[in-house]
Amino acid sequence: MMTEDEAQDAWMSAGGNDRDEMAWGMFSYLDIPPAFCGSGTGGFTWFSTRDELLDFLQTVVPASIRMDDEDKEKALEAFKAKLAAAPEDLEGFRSVVNDELGGHIQVDWMGTLEDLRTGDHPYAIYLRARFHTDHDEDFDKPFDRKGPVRILRKYGTAIESDEKEDFDEFISVWGA
Structure with missing residues (x-):
């Protein structure tokens, strides 16, 4: 299981600024109570392929959530099971991610840079x-x-x- 520190490192190294290399992306934001620093803060994260994007959503994003390790392990197993049953289209997948991670992280958009532009x-x-x-x-x-x-x-x-x-x-x- 990925640790929170490893997840943080993965967020920091994900998706550089070279849009020619990073054609797939998502816009996500912290969905935490306003009293916490950083609530509502969001940004784009970019990847070379669709598979890299989906893998990031399945591994790094849920590992970023702060909770006890034992609880997190159970939650991750349940999350992965729901994602395995999620529709293959990006919107269906995004919907499952948002339903399962509400109160922590939300994803407003997923797709290619060209999709975002046009x-x-x-x-x-x-x-x-x-x-x-x-x-x-x-x-x-x-x-x-x-x-x-x-x-x-x-x-x-x-x-x-x-x-x-x-x-x-x-x-x-x-x-x-």
């Missing part, structure tokens, strides 16, 4: 809208009276090739 996942659309509104001088901050649906339709559009570098920089600090 896909139709609600979190990807929201993130692109935030990126585009931050880069649009005509956008009425902090509140545009046009309504959230219209904002998402207008600003949640795909990242164009000339925006990729700025978008990659934007997501590198997103959630921190």
Whole structure:
């Protein structure tokens, strides 16, 4: 069983900043009570392959949870059994992770960098809208009276090739 220190080291070394090498990722955040330092803090973690991402979710993420070793071992066995029965699609897998790890860690999005730049996942659309509104001088901050649906339709559009570098920089600090 991986220790909390080993899990912490794995988080620190996971997913560098080279997006060309790290095509698969997730956005996760700490789902702990507000009184604790770091609650709600999140960020992207990147991997070379889908299998690396799923392995990280199955081994490192649950090992990061602080609890007694005996309780943790039982919880990890139950968690792994639920993941083994989880749907193969990323959304189904993400749902099981979130159901089982609620109160500790939550995952808002999983997929490829290209999915994040162009896909139709609600979190990807929201993130692109935030990126585009931050880069649009005509956008009425902090509140545009046009309504959230219209904002998402207008600003949640795909990242164009000339925006990729700025978008990659934007997501590198997103959630921190």
